[in-house]
Amino acid sequence: MKKNKVSNAVIRRLPRYYRHLDDLFRGGVVRISSNALSRSMGFTASQIRQDLSCFGEFGQQGYGYNVENLRKEVAEILGMNRGHSAVIVGTGNLGRALIQNFHFEKSGFALTAAFDVDPAIVGGQVGEVPVYHIDRLEEYLQQHPASVAVLTVPRGAAHSIADRLAGAGVRGIWNFTNTDLALPAPGPVVENVHFADSLRTLSYMITDVE
Amino acid sequence: MKKNKVSNAVIRRLPRYYRHLDDLFRGGVVRISSNALSRSMGFTASQIRQDLSCFGEFGQQGYGYNVENLRKEVAEILGMNRGHSAVIVGTGNLGRALIQNFHFEKSGFALTAAFDVDPAIVGGQVGEVPVYHIDRLEEYLQQHPASVAVLTVPRGAAHSIADRLAGAGVRGIWNFTNTDLALPAPGPVVENVHFADSLRTLSYMITDVE
Numbered sequence: 032m033k034k035n036k037v038s039n040a041v042i043r044r045l046p047r048y049y050r051h052l053d054d055l056f057r058g059g060v061v062r063i064s065s066n067a068l069s070r071s072m073g074f075t076a077s078q079i080r081q082d083l084s085c086f087g088e089f090g091q092q093g094y095g096y097n098v099e100n101l102r103k104e105v106a107e108i109l110g111m112n113r114g115h116s117a118v119i120v121g122t123g124n125l126g127r128a129l130i131q132n133f134h135f136e137k138s139g140f141a142l143t144a145a146f147d148v149d150p151a152i153v154g155g156q157v158g159e160v161p162v163y164h165i166d167r168l169e170e171y172l173q174q175h176p177a178s179v180a181v182l183t184v185p186r187g188a189a190h191s192i193a194d195r196l197a198g199a200g201v202r203g204i205w206n207f208t209n210t211d212l213a214l215p216a217p218g219p220v221v222e223n224v225h226f227a228d229s230l231r232t233l234s235y236m237i238t239d240v241e
Numbered sequence: 242m243k244k245n246k247v248s249n250a251v252i253r254r255l256p257r258y259y260r261h262l263d264d265l266f267r268g269g270v271v272r273i274s275s276n277a278l279s280r281s282m283g284f285t286a287s288q289i290r291q292d293l294s295c296f297g298e299f300g301q302q303g304y305g306y307n308v309e310n311l312r313k314e315v316a317e318i319l320g321m322n323r324g325h326s327a328v329i330v331g332t333g334n335l336g337r338a339l340i341q342n343f344h345f346e347k348s349g350f351a352l353t354a355a356f357d358v359d360p361a362i363v364g365g366q367v368g369e370v371p372v373y374h375i376d377r378l379e380e381y382l383q384q385h386p387a388s389v390a391v392l393t394v395p396r397g398a399a400h401s402i403a404d405r406l407a408g409a410g411v412r413g414i415w416n417f418t419n420t421d422l423a424l425p426a427p428g429p430v431v432e433n434v435h436f437a438d439s440l441r442t443l444s445y446m447i448t449d450v451e
Contacts, residue, residue: 110448238320
């Protein structure tokens, strides 16, 4: 796998390939021509071939793609079968929404614990997930190393918690705090979720040219 | 503005330009060379020039970009100064998180109302936003046309509510339901928020090559 040479743009498209292939697979599609796949995804067939060629040989001239196989291969590339685990820090509205409604396991993650400071919730559970006091973060992560921490704390707490997570050795931070986390390298990979980018794209689409 | 000819990829990058320019502006940066902008954004200078050239002439040979002006121009292109309004349907955890923590106004939207079916919350407010019964959706939108509806209802209700929103004339649906909304054309533009894509990208980044 020529991982180091893969561009950011290709990486960002991989989850869309997976999502699309997963939909096709669940819809009972066994094989798909590269043209049909390109039409339904809105990429050109040559773009798809080029993207996938970063990771090996997929598809076959005159046959197209076997949906189940390609879905599995893309999942493999994305690391979705590696037994990754996650903890979530911050059980406010957004944290609760993710714990209760987001299917971590469909992305290959087991969500094992949540952390907060609120005495009303510490010691209990949200859904099936136990909530511990943030003071126990390092202790917990030492005993149960997590691949990723989901950061849903208030903005003001983002930097100090991120530093502690980096110190505790998590490899990735899924950052919902709308704050750029400047962590010293080599630290965790930070993936920022920017709701505003999405709304502003929609704004562009609905705005008439003057 | 050659809006019809602008590719999806360029459109998706525009909010990132805005966000970056906004950070620079707030940081007091008055002007930036195209090389410095490209380094800090991770795009090549020629990519940036090419992206912006879809919308007109920006920057100046030997001067670079005036941050405040370019930020304003990009905001204009994104339709952020058009007095857009939004309503939100669904005041569960995610809906509440958005109402209370997401700054709609920073993307040029006024959030005017929320809708739900829960008698415990209908008639009250979340933050500053009044919550009405979903039965009053069409009536409200007739009196207060909204540019965008934020869809944070449970998955099972997504299609029927989306149909009603389309019927009531909203121009965009910001869809958090993890369901593909197949609406008859010409209907609202749908912008899907796919949390899983983001987590799977992070998964890729933290996964070692085998």
